[in-house]
Amino acid sequence: MVQAGDVRKLFLQAVFSRGVLSENLAKVLWKKCIEAVKAADEDVEVSYSNDPEIWDEFIESINISLNDLDFEFKSIQDELDGKKLFAMVNRKDDELAQLATDYNGVEITYFKAVVEQIILARNESFSVSSLAALREVSAGKEKINLTKSQAEILLGSFVANSWLLRSKRGRYSLSPRSLLELLPYIKSTYTDDIIECTICHEIVTKGIACKRDNCKARMHYHCFETYRRRHPNCPACSLNWPQNVTDNGLLPVGELAIRDGDDGSRQTRGSPDSDSDEEMEDEPSHTQTKSRQTQRSQAAKKTGKSRNVDSEEESEDKDGTDEEAEDLPPPKQRK
Known part of the structure; x- marks a missing residue:
């Protein structure tokens, strides 16, 4: 019935x-x-x-x-365009259960290693180069039983299955799917390494930061645009903010924040950003902060972001299958 x-x-x-x-x-x-x-x-x-x-x-x-x-049909706003996305989320954070149906143990171990380097990326860039991602095959405490060629194919699979994004510059970052389905794992594993939006309190891997030293304000692009329409100042330190994301006066969070040499050595959990067991560059904190501002301003060039999520047109497909994802327009260019 x-x-x-x-x-x-x-x-x-x-x-x-x-x-x-x-x-x-x-x-x-x-x-x-x-x-x-x-x-x-x-x-x-x-x-x-x-x-x-x-x-x-x-x-x-x-x-x-x-x-x-222990499942939830949960929503998130795309970090680039602010559109609402939904996915089925496993609330258990002890294992990456969602990947287990498509990948074996070795492949999941490699995925976790790449995610770790994305989360721990220097300068709040939350992205890694292709070379840095491939380096994880042999750079960790335990060697992953994959060749570089196999790892390269696997990275392509992670992108094709919407677990990672790959930009036109060849950098990998967390996808909306990962931020939705793997968020419990990410939050429990990297509690002290992730940053949250000052407005919506969700994780930020692509967005803006206040340029004042030691200010903790971070926002998604869409959250900034909504906030700035009513408020002229930073909500954390009251610094006067520009009207638009494209204007000078803000620092990028995400790929635009990358500096030359940031991928030169891998990060390890628990290590300060400027000091690590594996040849990290030393800079006084004040100099590092100023350099971060200068480099981030210079880094504001067009960069494409690829995404792999279901598009609205998919609903018209007779067989109901998903279409391949297409590149999103790049984040707004900073002057």
Whole structure:
């Protein structure tokens, strides 16, 4: 017998077969599930609505049904364009369970090593070069049983499956899928190494930072734009801020923050940013801070970001399969 609850079951089946969904695509799937149930029994009391509150109630009902399974249908805003994305998230943080269906133990170990270098990247760049990523095959305490060629293919697979982003400069960073599905692992493993947005309190790997020494203000691009429309000053130190992200007066967080030589040696957890067991460069903290500001201003060149998330057009595919991701426009250029 067809019931209204079957909409939820169909929706979960559709979601589990995908990675990251745009909010629009998720709503299209919800509508299609309702239509399928109504087609089976038109007397079932269920209907589609564009009302945001009805959508929120449906998501809440989904998550209530998933409580005992330690899963959650969770949303995040894309760090580059601010669009809302959804994914099914395993709330357990002890293992990278989401990767286990596609990768073996050695491959997951390598993925974790690359993620660590992304998180620990110097100067809040939260990205690594291709060479630095390949170096992780033999640079860790335990050698990973992969050749450089195998690691290169594996990196391509991580990008194709939306676990990592690869920019046009060839740098790897965390994807929306990783920030959603692996966030419990990232937060529990790198508690002292991640930074949070001053406005939305979510993790920031691409965005802006206040240029004043020792100020802790960090924001996503979209959070800055929303905040700056009403407030002229930094919320942490009250420094007068520029009107736009493209104006001078802000520091980048993410790939634009990279400096020459930042990938020259690998970072290890628990080591200061300017000191490590493996030939790190020494600079006085004041000099390092000033250099960071100068270098970040110079680094503000166009850089492409690739992303691998479901696009809204995917909902029109007859077979329901995901399209390949396309490059996003680069973050706004800083002068």
